[in-house]
Amino acid sequence: MIDCLKMNGNGNDFLVVDNLSLAMDASALARAARAVCRRRESVGADGLLALEPSERAAFRMRLFNRDGSEGEMCGNGARCAARFAFDRGIVGREMTFETRGGDVHAVVRGNRVALDLAPVSTGSAVLKAHASVEGCDFTYAFLVVGVPHAVIFERERRRSIAEYAVLGRALRSRQDLFPVGANVNFALLSSEDSGTLDVVTYERGVEDVTLSCGTGSAASAIAGRLLGVVGDEVRVVNPGGVNDVSLTWIETDVVQPRLEGGALMIAEVRLLPEAFEADCRRPA
Numbered sequence: 001m002i003d004c005l006k007m008n009g010n011g012n013d014f015l016v017v018d019n020l021s022l023a024m025d026a027s028a029l030a031r032a033a034r035a036v037c038r039r040r041e042s043v044g045a046d047g048l049l050a051l052e053p054s055e056r057a058a059f060r061m062r063l064f065n066r067d068g069s070e071g072e073m074c075g076n077g078a079r080c081a082a083r084f085a086f087d088r089g090i091v092g093r094e095m096t097f098e099t100r101g102g103d104v105h106a107v108v109r110g111n112r113v114a115l116d117l118a119p120v121s122t123g124s125a126v127l128k129a130h131a132s133v134e135g136c137d138f139t140y141a142f143l144v145v146g147v148p149h150a151v152i153f154e155r156e157r158r159r160s161i162a163e164y165a166v167l168g169r170a171l172r173s174r175q176d177l178f179p180v181g182a183n184v185n186f187a188l189l190s191s192e193d194s195g196t197l198d199v200v201t202y203e204r205g206v207e208d209v210t211l212s213c214g215t216g217s218a219a220s221a222i223a224g225r226l227l228g229v230v231g232d233e234v235r236v237v238n239p240g241g242v243n244d245v246s247l248t249w250i251e252t253d254v255v256q257p258r259l260e261g262g263a264l265m266i267a268e269v270r271l272l273p274e275a276f277e278a279d280c281r282r283p284a
């Protein structure tokens with residue numbers, strides 16, 4: 001039996017486990033993510049977050065996506081990990097922790113968390129690349145905010161979430177463009193407020209549109225700033241909530257994104273053996 005906490009950051013939902021004892025290795029965590037993140041058949045989540053010891057920071061956060069792949073970084077998940085660590089008395093309300101996508105500084109205030117993400121190099125960002133999938137032509141930007149992100153600026157919202165899922169999956173699968181895959185963000189500049197972006201993200205590893213993506217919100221804000229459509233303060237509206245992004249330029253081509261948003265504690269969960277089993281209704 002494994003005890004964990006069901007949490008979500010703007011609807012991007014996770015099972016968070018204390019693995020400070022390293023009781024589970026990477027393959028056990030990947031297997032657990034694949035099993036327990038199944039919707040309906042198990043608990044259901046976009047991913048599993050594990051807190052592990054770090055030699056140089058308060059702890060190390062690891063993210064295992066729903067398909068068991070390990071993502072280097074997760075913005076909404078990092079807020080959940082920070083609140084989990086504070087709530088469990090592992091750290092004080094202000095902390096720095098390690099991820100494979102760089103160190104994160106976090107401050108927890110109630111159910112909101114502000115993160116200073118690792119600096120992002122914009123020198124290697126691609127601003128106007130082209131791709132055609134499913135009969136549609138896209139111009140996209142590409143940059144790495146801990147994990148790889150493509151950002152497509154649209155003029156209008158004329159597609160359903162299901163249609164974004166099809167297009168996101170087709171784009172993300174283009175090995176010639178994205179050898180390690182990519183999260184695909186469809187961004188729309190608000191017609192009412194020039195500092196607001198509406199963003200829908202298809203996530204690698206979840207292999208679907210999620211209700212929010214924190215690094216996708218930051219990537220969209222950075223791409224928008226580089227393209228001159230937004231400034232350094234960007235309100236990113238996702239289907240699951242708002243991520244406030246603030247950009248501080250450390251050098252002309254290095255930016256530090258601050259990401260602020262919610263991190264909700266939903267339930268204490270004790271995973272029972274059948275959470276890991278295949279659906280008993282299916283024939284063997």
Ligand SMILES: N[C@@H](CCC[C@H](N)C(=O)O)C(=O)O
Nearest residue numbers: 071074075076147213214215
């Ligand atoms: N939802 C996350 C991003 C998670 C990583 C992604 N699925 C990947 O493996 O690339 C966020 O909030 O940043």
